[in-house]
Amino acid sequence: MDKKKLGYWLFFIALFLGPLYLTEFRLALMGKFLCFAIVALGICLIWGYTGILSLGHGVYFGLGAYCTAMYLKLEAANGQLPDFMEWSGVSALPAFWVPFSNPIFAIGASLLIPALIAAILGFLTFKNRIKGVYFSLISQAVVVVFVTLFVAKQDWTGGTNGLTNFTTFLGFSLASPLVQIALYMMTVIILGASFALAAALTNSRVGRVLSAVRDGENRVRFLGFNPTSYKVFVYSLSAALAGLAGTLFVLQVGLISPAMMGIIPSIEMVLWAAVGGRHSLIGAILGAVIVNSAKSFFSEAYPDIWSIFLGLLFIIVVMFLPNGIVGAFESWNEKREKAKRKGGTADAADSVVS
Amino acid sequence: MQPILSCRDVRVSFNGFQALQGVNLDVLPQEVRFLIGPNGAGKTTLLDVVCGKTKASDGEVLYRQTENIRKLQEHEIVHLGITRKFQAPSIFANLTVWENLELSLKQKRGLWSVMRAKMTGEDKGKMEAMLLRIGLMEQRHNLAGMLAHGQKQWLEIGMQLMQNPEILLLDEPIAGMSETERHKTGELIHEISETCSVLIVEHDMEFVRNFSKQVTVMHEGKVLCEGTMSEIQQNEQVAEVYLGRRESAC
Amino acid sequence: MAVVITQLFNGISLGSILLLIALGLAITFGLMNVINMAHGEFIMAGAYTTYVVQQAFSHYVPAALFNYYYIVAIPLSFLIGALLGFVLEKTLIRFLYHRPLDSLLATWGVSLILQQVARSIFGAPNVAVTAPAWLDSGLTIAGAVLPYKRLFIIALVTICMVTLYLYLDKTAAGRKMRAVTMNRSMASSLGVSTKKVDATAFAIGSGLAGIAGCALTVLGPIGSTIGTYYIVDAFMIVILGGIGSLIGTVFGALSVGMLGTVAEFWSGASMAKVIVFVAIIAFLQFKPAGLLSARTRSLE
Numbered sequence: 057m058d059k060k061k062l063g064y065w066l067f068f069i070a071l072f073l074g075p076l077y078l079t080e081f082r083l084a085l086m087g088k089f090l091c092f093a094i095v096a097l098g099i100c101l102i103w104g105y106t107g108i109l110s111l112g113h114g115v116y117f118g119l120g121a122y123c124t125a126m127y128l129k130l131e132a133a134n135g136q137l138p139d140f141m142e143w144s145g146v147s148a149l150p151a152f153w154v155p156f157s158n159p160i161f162a163i164g165a166s167l168l169i170p171a172l173i174a175a176i177l178g179f180l181t182f183k184n185r186i187k188g189v190y191f192s193l194i195s196q197a198v199v200v201v202f203v204t205l206f207v208a209k210q211d212w213t214g215g216t217n218g219l220t221n222f223t224t225f226l227g228f229s230l231a232s233p234l235v236q237i238a239l240y241m242m243t244v245i246i247l248g249a250s251f252a253l254a255a256a257l258t259n260s261r262v263g264r265v266l267s268a269v270r271d272g273e274n275r276v277r278f279l280g281f282n283p284t285s286y287k288v289f290v291y292s293l294s295a296a297l298a299g300l301a302g303t304l305f306v307l308q309v310g311l312i313s314p315a316m317m318g319i320i321p322s323i324e325m326v327l328w329a330a331v332g333g334r335h336s337l338i339g340a341i342l343g344a345v346i347v348n349s350a351k352s353f354f355s356e357a358y359p360d361i362w363s364i365f366l367g368l369l370f371i372i373v374v375m376f377l378p379n380g381i382v383g384a385f386e387s388w389n390e391k392r393e394k395a396k397r398k399g400g401t402a403d404a405a406d407s408v409v410s
Numbered sequence: 411m412q413p414i415l416s417c418r419d420v421r422v423s424f425n426g427f428q429a430l431q432g433v434n435l436d437v438l439p440q441e442v443r444f445l446i447g448p449n450g451a452g453k454t455t456l457l458d459v460v461c462g463k464t465k466a467s468d469g470e471v472l473y474r475q476t477e478n479i480r481k482l483q484e485h486e487i488v489h490l491g492i493t494r495k496f497q498a499p500s501i502f503a504n505l506t507v508w509e510n511l512e513l514s515l516k517q518k519r520g521l522w523s524v525m526r527a528k529m530t531g532e533d534k535g536k537m538e539a540m541l542l543r544i545g546l547m548e549q550r551h552n553l554a555g556m557l558a559h560g561q562k563q564w565l566e567i568g569m570q571l572m573q574n575p576e577i578l579l580l581d582e583p584i585a586g587m588s589e590t591e592r593h594k595t596g597e598l599i600h601e602i603s604e605t606c607s608v609l610i611v612e613h614d615m616e617f618v619r620n621f622s623k624q625v626t627v628m629h630e631g632k633v634l635c636e637g638t639m640s641e642i643q644q645n646e647q648v649a650e651v652y653l654g655r656r657e658s659a660c
Numbered sequence: 661m662a663v664v665i666t667q668l669f670n671g672i673s674l675g676s677i678l679l680l681i682a683l684g685l686a687i688t689f690g691l692m693n694v695i696n697m698a699h700g701e702f703i704m705a706g707a708y709t710t711y712v713v714q715q716a717f718s719h720y721v722p723a724a725l726f727n728y729y730y731i732v733a734i735p736l737s738f739l740i741g742a743l744l745g746f747v748l749e750k751t752l753i754r755f756l757y758h759r760p761l762d763s764l765l766a767t768w769g770v771s772l773i774l775q776q777v778a779r780s781i782f783g784a785p786n787v788a789v790t791a792p793a794w795l796d797s798g799l800t801i802a803g804a805v806l807p808y809k810r811l812f813i814i815a816l817v818t819i820c821m822v823t824l825y826l827y828l829d830k831t832a833a834g835r836k837m838r839a840v841t842m843n844r845s846m847a848s849s850l851g852v853s854t855k856k857v858d859a860t861a862f863a864i865g866s867g868l869a870g871i872a873g874c875a876l877t878v879l880g881p882i883g884s885t886i887g888t889y890y891i892v893d894a895f896m897i898v899i900l901g902g903i904g905s906l907i908g909t910v911f912g913a914l915s916v917g918m919l920g921t922v923a924e925f926w927s928g929a930s931m932a933k934v935i936v937f938v939a940i941i942a943f944l945q946f947k948p949a950g951l952l953s954a955r956t957r958s959l960e
Contacts, residue, residue, distance in 0.1 A: 189764060200933060201934050204933045207930070208930030262521070262525050267505060278496075370769025374756070
């Protein structure tokens, strides 16, 4: 157990020291992937531990990103109207934009708005015992609703182009490499903290209730628990993590558009957790980094092949690697140890192990 | 003595099929009550109604004579002290035996309470005592899914007992058990009845004969008669119901 | 008055397309408890089949016969859809019975691959299918013009529905299918070959999606992502209708089509999406299991 803990520490320290050994370009990519890893952590919590498959996390990620982007946009506009509003003929800043000129409000909202929307959706469905694949499909419909709205309300959201052309964050120039390094390190710290929080949660009694909900929601009721509140809680927590990731993403990448919160990005987020191992938090992080590295490698050179590769990845993971990379590694390890033990104690063990 | 649970004219229909057609039943405190009857008589449905899994379309289910629990949700009924063991073992296969019992502790089950909950020495003592009682001390760190069938049944009974129920509902608790396990279970049930009422659905007449005091016979969604097993065996109606449908009189 | 008739008519025509798509999903989900995300790509396959048939007619067939290419395109779309469905069932779906979440993810992968294949063959931009001339005008009722194109769709869907009903109700194969939907193990022990039934059902459902794709070509240009656009709505209809209930699906499709059209008329296309979604969620507050659905006794 302690060996594992040490491994986690080393892993996060190695990530933290990224600026020492990664080029500026690679560091920017890594920073982006680590934002995705935070989303994957949240998906692991709801899917791997609680059995809720959400196909709508792109929305929570996007909402978080938009909240912070609104602040960045206002800071870039420097008291004027944001550029895209002028182009679409808006004469005054819409009222709901005004509080976003405060960075604390904006970043707070990037966590709370996704959490709130997730809580409302979760409450209305989980309370009525709508679960499993029904919930997944409903969460996918949420994506369609939000993307359509964000594209249509061009004068409020920047439409298909989304929000971009930021200059500074709290007065620091986003173009400066030092600021980018600082943002990268902040991302690593937040990822580590999210990991610690998720690990603590899954190892607690609440975590055991969540696993029990996954394995038999109705049975949990007969132990006196109301699964609704547990599911709403973990679903909102996971949405908040996605929102937080959105904030970090927009700071580092400098762009958020409806295409990044659509159906395909949302389901790709599930794939990250699936590839790493849906039951493993560290697997979710690895999955996000590995899938996205592969994506940036392939999609630049052969965009057509990437699409097919992505499709095959879905099929392969479901059919042959249901517990992802971490699951495969664990079962390989188990087999090896079993073989070792067998070798040591010869035939005597056979009858016991069977 | 006042009944702890009373069903008054309970009716249930599934898409027009009348599964329960006005059931009246009283269960006294610390009573062991067996429910028998041919397949489709509505025994399991009656348990479902009491524990809240199925909602009755009409009638009353009174707890301690005053509280109508017909419309409560399952977990609210559990909070009152009515717990249910299902026919198929419904333990949590991916949790250990210990963790299964931990979830079953009598505790505040709200999200915030569980978040702050700590394992106290008292809780630990209770869980260890229960492990000894159901004979799973050695297996406590095994995954519950790995247990033998009989052990799963025992674990589930243990999980219900951890909650200190007032009324325990058992659905065919000895199904799939060996002869010795059956006997042990029968004794356990009588031990339990010192502190709570037990309502059992059972098909095994041998078991009913050995361990019952009061038996209720159900037939076609109604209570046919009540009495001791020997009284029941004398009853002509009962004989007709069972002999008319020999296949279910196992 | 004319406005009311037009809206009502548009609602029915949108609803009937959604119905054709949702029926295939309802059949396979009710029967095998799998979610087929690639269903949308069977729509696409049907649409491209129609495109190819139309191209072939304009190149190789005397111009006088061009107007009748639908006579070839409709059955061919069904067959292509059914064939793709059959292959998918045999190679992937049958390993995923009763694992709805896994089947959802795996078939999503299939959907991505099929979309890319279509882009490689037909190119990324949308293509337009020239409708036969006899579909160009419309029927005038009380001042409202009902385009023949939409009437054609409604007629096509009606024929499919009646055929499906006759198949399920009057033929031995159809009755077997219903038996397996209701109680798989019982049907199987009575000697029904569930494997055969599953494959047939899947092929029929996919074939219906192919016909839906064919019908969509009269409404506008088609592209590789045409399926994705409709599939989400179709799934919501299945949920709304109640699982395993084809009648529920019919009502679900018509109400979604109707509400969508009316909402679009009053508040624009994007708000219509929101209104329909909110209405479905609101409806599920009262009937979480959908319009019509069977109750079960099992615990999980």
